Amino acid sequence: MTRSLDGKVAAVTGAARGIGDAIATRLLADGATVFALDKNPPDEPRAGIVHIETDVTDPASVAAAFKTIDERAGHIDILVNNAGIQRVGLVGKVSFADFSAVVATHLNGLFLCASEAVPRMVARGKGGSIVSIASTAAFVGLPGRGAYCAAKAGILGLTRALSLEVATSGIRVNAVAPGFTRTKFIDQGLADGSLEEGWMIGRVPMKRLATTEEISNAVRFLAGDEATYMTGQTIVVDGGWIVQGIPEAPTWLQTPAS
């Protein structure tokens, strides 16, 4: 049974579409007041979700967003750091601007939003939950995605460090690491040729991509009171991708699909 998020106030970055939209929608459905912090307007506006135009790489923009949340809701209980971008290129060829943009969006974005949320949560004294969206790329190397791998691994490092800093305040800090999930983020990689649907799906033991709802379920669990003793952790939601040792086991070592 799922406990309600009634009375909780949540901020979800990058919630204008994709995984962030699914997370915001799920938190709203379970009773939270939800603010979507995104630099772009929502693809499909959701009744009840308040969009605040925010660039998570800009300290002033993030500070202004949290001021708006103060004015409209009075407090913050849940922060989901989800905003992300992708820039593909080899070290030696990829520009410093592109490398920096990826790190700034994923890692600086988490730092800036947590820097606003944590003092508010501590001052209120009712704990809180911070969930950041990492990736399977935090655990492996992906050629051409050095900035992305570094930023996602950095998210796990900051998650662990921050979880210890705020543990006695009842604030929990965790991460969710999705595998390939069907969104425009993936469409971009398919369009520029850095991803191919065949090998993406072939490499997943469950032989399909994740849905955005499957990622939002893990975030919902960590955000709520079902996970009150979990902190500093990462939930991997990848259809078995990360634990696969050999590409394809012989058929006699696989359980048939029935």
Ligand SMILES: NC(=O)c1ccc[n+]([C@@H]2O[C@H](COP(=O)([O-])OP(=O)(O)OC[C@H]3O[C@@H](n4cnc5c(N)ncnc54)[C@H](O)[C@@H]3O)[C@@H](O)[C@H]2O)c1
């Ligand atoms: N889709 C996947 O396969 C996959 C896999 C692993 C991890 N992730 C991670 O999940 C998160 C969401 O990915 P998605 O697939 O939904 O991507 P998406 O491109 O569909 O959505 C990303 C959202 O982030 C917003 N955004 C980008 N830069 C921003 C900024 N500076 N400030 C505020 N908002 C900003 C965009 O406007 C967009 O709404 C990202 O962190 C991504 O790295 C995605």
